[in-house]
Amino acid sequence: MMKNQLWYTLLKTIGYRGKTLMMTPKNVILITGCDSGLGHSLALYCYSLNMTVISACHNVNSEGARLLRNDNDSQRMFTIEVDLLKEDTITYAFQYIKDFLLTNTEYQFTALVNNAGVMCFGEFEWQTSEQFEMQINVNVLGAMRLTKKLLPLIRQHRARIINITSHCGLQALPALSSYAASKAALRFWCDSLRIEMQQYGVDVINFVPGSFVQFSNISARQQEHAKVMFDAFSDEQRQFYSAYFRQFNNYLKVVSGFKSPNQFHDTILLDKFKAALTDSIPQAMYIHEPWRYKIYRFLFRFCPTPIVDLLTVRFCALPTYQNVLKRSLGNKK
Structure with missing residues (x-):
C-alpha cells in the first residue's frame, strides 16, 4: 500500500x-450555481459528456x-x-442524492462541483x-456546509470534489478584498481537505477558471x-x-444587470474542466487563463511588494x- 501511494x-x-x-449515464455529478454563467455551462457540458447531472x-x-x-x-x-445560506436546502440536497443512489444502486456519485x-x-x-459577510457566507461557508453534509456519500463512492476558486485567491485585488478573502479561504480549505481525503481515495481539486464576469450574473446586482x-x-x-464613487460604479455598469443564462462559451x-473531472490521476490545481494573466501572475510571484502593488492596479x-x-x-483649471 505504501509503495502504491509513493508511486x-x-x-x-x-x-x-x-x-x-x-x-456514462451512471456517473452522477452535482453542480451548484447552475442558474447562469459557468455553472449553467458546466451542467450542459457534463450532460453532453453523457453524465447524469443534478443542477x-x-x-x-x-x-x-427552466432551460436545463x-x-x-x-x-x-x-x-x-x-440556497447555501439555508441549512434546510443543503439537507434536502443530501437527501435527494442519497435517495437517488439508493434507488439506482448501479449509479455512482462521481463529483461534487462547488461553483456557486x-x-x-x-x-x-x-x-x-x-x-x-454575504460573500464569506456563500463562497466559503456555504461550500463547506454542503461538502460536509455530502462527505459520507463522497467517501463511500470515492467521488471527486472540484472547488471553483479564482485568480483572486492567488493574488488579492483592490475593490475585491472581501471576495478575494473568500476565494483565498476556499483555496486553502481545498488544499487542507485534499490532504485529509486522499487517504480515503477521494481527490479534491482546485479549479481556477479565469475571468468571465461579463458573461455571468455574479455581479448582476452591482448597481444595487x-x-x-x-x-x-x-x-x-x-x-x-x-x-470617485460615481465614476467607479459607472465603469462597472458593463458587468451589472442580469444576462441570459447561456452567455458563457469557452x-x-x-x-x-473535463481534464479535472476525468484525469485518472488529477492535478491539485487546474488553471485557465489568457497570456495576460500568465504574465502578470509570473510577475506577482517574483517582484517586490511595491511593484506588485503597482502591477495589481494596472491589472485591474x-x-x-x-x-x-x-x-x-x-x-477646474
Whole structure:
C-alpha cells in the first residue's frame, strides 16, 4: 500500500494524468450555481459528456433552471433548489442524492462541483457588513456546509470534489478584498481537505477558471450594491468619495444587470474542466487563463511588494481615487 501511494505521488509530481475516465449515464455529478454563467455551462457540458447531472440552482424557477429542465432528457438532467445560506436546502440536497443512489444502486456519485458564488465590487470601507459577510457566507461557508453534509456519500463512492476558486485567491485585488478573502479561504480549505481525503481515495481539486464576469450574473446586482453602500455612507464619506464613487460604479455598469443564462462559451475552459473531472490521476490545481494573466501572475510571484502593488492596479484597470482627483482638478483649471 505504501509503495502504491509513493508511486501515485510521484506520478502526480511529474504531472502525469493517467488515462481519461469515460463518463456514462451512471456517473452522477452535482453542480451548484447552475442558474447562469459557468455553472449553467458546466451542467450542459457534463450532460453532453453523457453524465447524469443534478443542477443545484438558487431559484428552481429561474430562466436557467427552466432551460436545463426543458431542453434536456429528464432522465439525466435534474434541477433542485439549493440556497447555501439555508441549512434546510443543503439537507434536502443530501437527501435527494442519497435517495437517488439508493434507488439506482448501479449509479455512482462521481463529483461534487462547488461553483456557486457571489461578488461585490467596492473598496472595503464602502462595503456594509452585510455585503462582506454575504460573500464569506456563500463562497466559503456555504461550500463547506454542503461538502460536509455530502462527505459520507463522497467517501463511500470515492467521488471527486472540484472547488471553483479564482485568480483572486492567488493574488488579492483592490475593490475585491472581501471576495478575494473568500476565494483565498476556499483555496486553502481545498488544499487542507485534499490532504485529509486522499487517504480515503477521494481527490479534491482546485479549479481556477479565469475571468468571465461579463458573461455571468455574479455581479448582476452591482448597481444595487452600490446604492446600499452610498446610502450607508456618513456625510464625510459622501463628500470625500462622491466623484470617485460615481465614476467607479459607472465603469462597472458593463458587468451589472442580469444576462441570459447561456452567455458563457469557452471551449478551452471546458476542456480543462473535463481534464479535472476525468484525469485518472488529477492535478491539485487546474488553471485557465489568457497570456495576460500568465504574465502578470509570473510577475506577482517574483517582484517586490511595491511593484506588485503597482502591477495589481494596472491589472485591474479600475478607476482610482487619484486619477479621478487629477481629472477633476484638471477640469477646474
